[in-house]
Amino acid sequence: MVLWRALGAGLFVALLFLPPAFANEEAALRSGRALMESLSAQSSHYPWVYEEQTLILSALGWRQEGLADGVRMVRKQRFYSRSEIDGTFRALLIIDYPAELQGVALLLQSDAAGGVQRWIYLPALSDELLVVNERQRGSPFFGSDFTLADLLPEATDRFDYRLLSLTADPEKALPADRFERVEALPRAANNPHPNFRLRRHYIDVAQKVIASTEYLNHQGEVAMRLSYHDLHALGVQKDGGWRGDMLLMENFAQGHQSLLKVDKRVFSESYVPASLFTHDWIVSQGGSGARSEKWLAESHYLQDAEAMLRRHLEGGAPPRVDARGQGDD
């Protein structure tokens, strides 16, 4: 009898607390989405982006081995993206260096309804743009640790976002007054990141920028981490938000990492005309080797990228989301 009474009391107390718990969850989802949508809206201020990038692929922990020959691979590439008023988004990546890869291109196009199409161009194989099947959406491309989805703007309509208190994770030791943590949980269909159960964004609220994203596998472990460094304020009044000039993707599962350094960035329609995203223009970029040689002549890009990587990695753990998250160079 006593037992039944105790159980009843417990149930009553639980019911008392249940509505506020639901209410809290609801609020977390609402504020998480609001935060992500505000970030997404900010990036829509720049519909035309041209970037010259240096990509360094290396094994995780290579710092311990030294920058020995043969343990890293360096590429120079151009990135174009263009958003149209009708919701179409196009991105084009063209490799300029090394010479053997010059002209290799990846073209993406997404429409307002969320449909994505991808093509690749291999100049040494044929003059055709080859369709890349949808199954590749979650796979890394061109041997790097970035996936195709990383090239696309965050598809906020395909995720539920939940704002979590930072204090819930004592390991991170981040200042709770500056960072927010948002979990992005994929909705059932069309998950752009099918290899991961969820992503966890760490957002610098003051600068309105994602400082780091953790990719959690289906077992709930951090399999990859993307961190942004060398942050620069955008806009004349520095009110256009911040962008990282260096992105480090650490792939813990594969023991590998990809460092993307933006050497030059221009937000201008004249740099990204619509004619770039055509078969003829893409095919015209392959083969001569001239760009590769030009880039080699300006090889300080490579040194710059390596120097930057060194500065970030030497003397401690790989960059993490912490108080240094703001462009620390």
Add this chain to the structure above:
Amino acid sequence: MIEKGLRAMLEWRLSLLLLILLLTTLAGWGLSRLQIDVSLQSLIAREDPARIGYEEAVRQFGSDNITVVNVRDAALWTPQKLALLARLHEDLSQLRGVERIEDLFTVSSIRGSAIGVEVFRLLAEIPQSDAEISALRRHALDNPLINGHLLSADGTVTTLLLVLKNEARSDNFNATFNRSLNRVLGGYRGEFDKLLQIGTPRIDSELKSSLIEDFIWLLPLSALLIMVLMVFMLRSFLAAMLPMITALFTIIVTFGVMGWLGLPVNLLSAMLPSLILVIGSTEATYMFSSYRQEMAASGDHPLTTAPGTQRYRAVRRMLNWMTIPLLLTVVTTAIGFASNTISGITLIRDFSLAATLAMLFSGLFTLLLVPLLLLYFGGAAAPPASGRWQRLIGKMAQWLSQLQQTSRFTARLLLFMVLLLSLFLIYHSSHIYVTNDPLSYFPKTRPLVQDALTMQRDIAGTKFFYITLKAKDDQGFLDPDNLARVEQMSDFIKKQGVFDSALSVVDLLRFVNREFHHGDSAYQTLPDSRQLNAQYLLFFHRSELLRYISSDFSRVNIIVRHNIGDSYLLNRYVGELEQVAATLSGGEIESRIVGNNLLVNSAAEKLLIEQVESLLILLLALFVLMSLLFTSMKGGLIALVPALLPMLFMFGMLGYWQIPLNPGTAMVVVIVLGIAIDGSIHLMSRYNELCRHNHDYREALVEALEDESKPLIITSVTLAGGFLVLLLSNFTVVAQFGLMAAVMMLFSLVANLVITPLLLGQVRLVALHEIYSQSENARLLAESPLFAGMSPYQIRKAIYITTLCEYQAGERLLEQGGQSDHIYLILAGRVGLSRQEAGVEKEFGSLATGAVFGEVGYIQPVLQTFDVIAQNEVKVLQFSRAEMQDHLHQFPDIAAPLNFNISILLGSRLANILGRNREQGRRESDLV
């Protein structure tokens, strides 16, 4: 000095005993710090250039420390089983030390179609419909990177390759990892039809646990059997306890000191207890037998230990007999083992150091403890009763003695037959080959071995090595010509047909080329431009390529998978590959074949070679010491015979029956050599000692054989029994060792008791050092009229055919009325001359050191006119006419002055007699 030390040892026995106990306790404290390391990594020398090349390859292409997990299930390609497999993959990736996993979940694949390509991770998502799964299965089987590597041809077995961090090879890691892995796999038993794993952690863990099990069971069992056999044979509990006590002290102190010095117990030093028991048992048994003979000779067995009592005297005499042979044995075996302490291979160096310590401690404890124990408990050492065993051993000893009394012709015929046998064995020894395979240590019925075979049958072997190729130029392996060379190399491996698989960047490129041509197998070829090669490689994640090609494309790696256990075969095939690689490279490409198992194999071979070298050093040490003892190289050579013959016998038999030399069989040689050397040192020292008292060398030989054969037979038979217990071992290699050691023990017994005495009977050995050890002896010889005008060399040569005899006070050297063909030179002491005249003994004075007598009998057989009796302890050098004539006719430069000196002596003796007669006649005529 030795004598003084021995006397002090007996006088301060109680203090000594307490000191031994104290030091043993102190050293034994180190046992708590002792570590066991059965890892084969310590075989690989740090400075080994092959190791440096291997480490470079591992840095470049990742670890080859791979544990293979095979999952068999008839319904593998169902959503449920694939989901389970995915869970297993995740669980395994959590294990500490796993660098990464290569399996169906990590492998990328490409599928070409008319309009494009599909690049995907094979099982990034588990399909739910049967049609999708079936298509995926077909695709996997159609992918040459998956079929035969990660999936069996029938699709029912898949492999998960757990690439472990290269540095994770320590003994502790292996044990922990194996436990964790088994725990994870245990959670899936019953979920799949079969779940097997093999890798270094499992092999090392099983080696370690089996080794410990052997230690716990076999050594005590072996010791018990030895004790029982000794009790039966010697009919004395004390005799059985002595070797056990000394072995116990030696084992405690040796392993304790190893603990203090940080020397781990490794695969080789695990044999140390057996070695200690063997050497210790032999010595203790010799000492016990010698003591018992001394006691039996007196027939008095007082139970007191005071100096002057019979037991005390027996112990002292035993020590006088045994100390030199014991020290010789200890020094020779210790030198043999110490020779390897400078080895670059940690395993050998540690073992050599431990074995040297063990030999020294064993000698020390035998020398200190056995006499003390005999002094305290020797009363129980009853003289040999005539039990069945004793009668049998007695008969054997008798037969051996009779064998030595055969005619010279028969003896030489026997020796000739031994020589023929030796030549036959030498011929077959040349066919011997070395092999080392950790899996061959286990019996074939063991699950580990069975699993390895099953896994190889299912997909491929569980062993890996790399063929790394380095081009002269950066990006050299984008060049189609260079890639074609890699392809030729892969094709040769396939043609060889001995390895299970060989995967390289060539396979990746051919596969991608095919898929970019809509799966047309005609395009399963290498692209013909470096651009296309580079562009195709973009479709693999860098971490997947890392195993096959460096980021700058200057190096490539062919990963070869196999299940060849026999290192001899493996090295032969690898040798073929090296030749092909050198031919294909044409000086443009640098090639290297590396792998941890190859390093271990080559190190194991080096180990065996170093063991053989150490044996040669041991033999050399024995030769030098015995040559010094007898001041004759003949003595040194004869001492080698009983050691060499069993070695030859074993190597010859191994060669004849094509049995490889492995660490187990190689250890047999060390142990048998130990016991053989021990036996020959004792026999020859005894013979040398007896020759001092017996002018008849053949008689001395027979006597030595009678004295020494019993302990040697007893020790050899009991130890052979002890070794046979090892047949129960968990390791095939140890069982082989046990059997071979037992057989060799008996063969070495034959060599020691039959062949060595036959050889000794053919030559004359004189321990010159005995004669020259005292400076007054050397002076005496130089000044003796017998050697007047002879050079030191001539004197030494002449002494070779003499006998050094020792007599106690009262002993008769010559008997009145007897015949003798000897001439004597007194080196020490005094002899009295007396004669029986009409029943009354009359004394005719005495002869002191330096005097010569017996020269008349030497020239012509005459009846002795005097008794010559030792008045105190006397040492004489005895020349036999027969021996002299026999040997010196070949050396006229020695015979001539010696005979001349003897004739002068005789002449002066004649002149003396004539003078005396003349004087007597003059006195008589004066009187008349």
